[in-house]
Amino acid sequence: MKIKGIDVSHWQGNINWDKVQKDGVKFAFIKATQGTSYSKVHYFKDNAKKAVKEGIHVGAYHYATFSSVSEAIKEAKYFLSVVKGFKLDYPLVLDLEEDKKGVSKKQLTDGAIAFLEVLENGGHFAMLYTGKSFLENQLDEKRLKPYALWVARYNYELGRHADIWQHTSSGRVNGISGNVDMNWSYRDFAAEIRKMRNTKPTKIATPKKETVYIVKPGDNLTKVANKYNTSVDKLVRDNKIKNKNLIYPGQKIRIK
Structure with a gap:
């Protein structure tokens, strides 16, 4: 299975989602937030609605700036406050690709896990996005194995496991002026999330004692x-x- 998708932010400007859909794009991740404040929130809200209307599966991502667990939790809560009200059918993503404050691998991984746990506790499908080198050298990958993984590597092959591969930042798609990130998804996340939402918790009847x-x-x-x-x-x-x-x-x- 290989599903064609893109990810966009305000750098892509105005998007004609009808043309994007007709060019074979099945899913799109749209940047929603960064840190604990972000002036381009309106871009996510406007484009998420338009993409969904055209039948494109939509997920959202947050660009991380945290360096501790407490900061990560604050950023995750801010992210959820922005995407609230949108019934997205692709994952919510932590975009973690730099260590601005030079903290340890453990500290950065602790923050990532705390962020992803906030998303999951909110009932969402959580995913980590990062670069191949950053994942393998700056994070404790073993501790992150429970989470879906989206990896960037601009090469003719990924060279490792990932659920989504961002294979270029200079793709071209009808409906978007200029370059755009292109991705291949190896999982049908829309189907998985639909199943997750339709699965009701099993109620175990408590037998009467008397x-x-x-x-x-x-x-x-x-x-x-x-x-x-x-x-x-x-x-x-x-x-x-x-x-x-x-x-x-x-x-x-x-x-x-």
């Missing part, structure tokens, strides 16, 4: 025991009945 049966005329303990798939001896024991052959109408029998 049922109370009111004895009716003509009843005996054998009838009651057969009705509740238990034994006469258990009924006698649980109800402290002195004479198992003597019960009376209106008597309460507890079935545990």
Whole structure:
């Protein structure tokens, strides 16, 4: 499986999404936020609506500037506040491609995991985007294995595993003036997210600890025991009945 997609930000300017869709683009990631404030939020909101209207699967990404867990959580919450209200059918993405403050690999990975956990706890499909070299040298990749992975490498081959490969930054697509990032997705994320949303949590019924049966005329303990798939001896024991052959109408029998 190889699905054609793009990712865009305000640098792409006005986009004709009808032409983009007719050029075979099936999905698009649109930049929504950066840090904890971003002046181009309107670009995401406007283009997400237009792309969805044309039948393109849409995801959103956040450009990270954090260097600690606390900063990562603040950025994740800001990201969610912007994409709230959009029923996106591709993942929400953490775009982590630089270590501006020169923190350790552990510290940066801790922040990434904290960010992705906020997305997942919000009920979203979380994904990490980064460059191949950055992933392999600046992050603890083993700890990030639970998350879907989108990797950038501008080469004739990716040379490693990824769920999405960003293979060039100089692609051309009808409906967009100038260059655009091009991607191949090896998973049908739209189908996975649709299934995730349609899967309801299984409710496990808690059995009642005790049922109370009111004895009716003509009843005996054998009838009651057969009705509740238990034994006469258990009924006698649980109800402290002195004479198992003597019960009376209106008597309460507890079935545990």
